[in-house]
Amino acid sequence: MDTAYLIETVIKVVVILLIFSALAGIGTYFERKVLAFMQRRLGPMYVGPYGLLQVAADGVKLFTKEDIIPTNVVGRIFKIAPVITAATAFMAAAAIPFLPSFTLFGYEVHPIVADINIGILYILGIMGVGLYGPLLGGMASANKFSLLSAARGAAVFISYEVVTGLSILAPIMMVGSLSLVDFNNYQIENGWIIFNMYGVGFVAFILFWIAAFAETGRTPFHLIANDHEIIDGFGTEYSGMRWGLFFIGEYANMFFISFVIPLLFLGGYGDGSFLGALALLGKVAFFFFFFLWTRAAWPDVRPDQLMWLCWKVLMPVAVINVVIAGFLMMF
């Protein structure tokens, strides 16, 4: 491992960390604005022009607020839980190619921290580990609502992870690799995966998208921290920056999933041109916007309804999808 590679990787890590921490903050601003506009409100208006500096105000508040560790909590686990959520969200980003490789001052940059050959498996695995944040935080909180949230998290997690894994099995069979760069190169030659194989790709895309809502805990499946049922769930006892870490992790996760979906199914960054990179960012913006859009439009389902959906509808569909993909590839 030469020094240049090491320096390059460290710079990439820092850049990704900074950009996506900032994006997580700006994401909250967009969420408030989009929700407000859809509900005929104005949203934040007073801090900065059109409330643009609301993010800074929130940051100041979160950083300076007292960090309360309540009595009866399991201190060490309570403290580490938000770090797990935030850290795993950013760790998952290591295998995501954010842009096509470009040349900067005569040096070729690959905007991916580590192009490992098990890319998507690693991403989903690390995102799965991210569930330990809500789970441990909820169980360590000594609060009934947090405990309920942790129990829900565990039950829901098993349901949607099955769908996530089975739904991307068909695309993986088509591509024959787990690396997201290979996914992108495959789609340059064979067209977008959602149009491939007589709709098998499309079904896989829909299934993965639905599972992504459960993965990030966004509105139709916003069960783990459902405000109107269980206060803030696992976050009830948290305050200050620890709660902020949960928040950053959640929003970073939304951004990374928004990157993964187009990379897997919608042609990724294309052939590496500038236009392709812009198209990828456009797709990411759409998927992120869709997360906010559904929050304004759709109601939440109950946990049992989500489990019913995952086990009795989506999982059979996913299995049938994989079987059809197998037959199509055989003949």
Add this chain to the structure above:
Amino acid sequence: MNNEQFNNRNVSEDGYFQVEIKDYPTTGWDKFKRVVQRTFRIELFVGLWVVLREMIVFNKHTISYPEEKMPIGPRYRAVHEMKRLWESDAERCIGCGLCEKICISNCIRIDTKIDENSRKEVSEYTINLGRCIFCGYCAEVCPELAITHGGEYENASDQREHFLLYEDMLTPIDKMKAGAQLEFEGFGAITPHEDERVKKTPLAY
């Protein structure tokens, strides 16, 4: 001010209708059919379109309160006002004390004295806004239409006892000279065109 939105209380004409709701399915096959129907009728996207349309139309209903205010009805019962006579700019209050008498939360205190012209004059008049429930009885009972309610609702105070003095309530004389005094149209006020209906006192016999 347009009073139409305050006066129309007839809700039945605004297009209320019964929603058709099917019975819940009982058999497994019916349930399955309902699931399939709901999945492929794409009802979810109707909701998505509705919120997106509202976002595009951009017709905001927010009122940025400290800068702009809602129009409030002329009958709104907020902080009290003392009116002056249009003819002479003199105070309408004759110090009869009926408002103090009828006040059910005992928040009005009135004191009178005989002035140099041997007329009854109000020497002390206070309303404790911390106790006032803005029922409007004082305005209703006032024989001279002197005490009325105004539209000023920003009467927050950092103390529980918040007294309103006679001088604060009285229409300022310069405002009166400019003819800018507003008559209260609400509780206790005379109805419009009262002049035509009033009968002359039969003094002939």
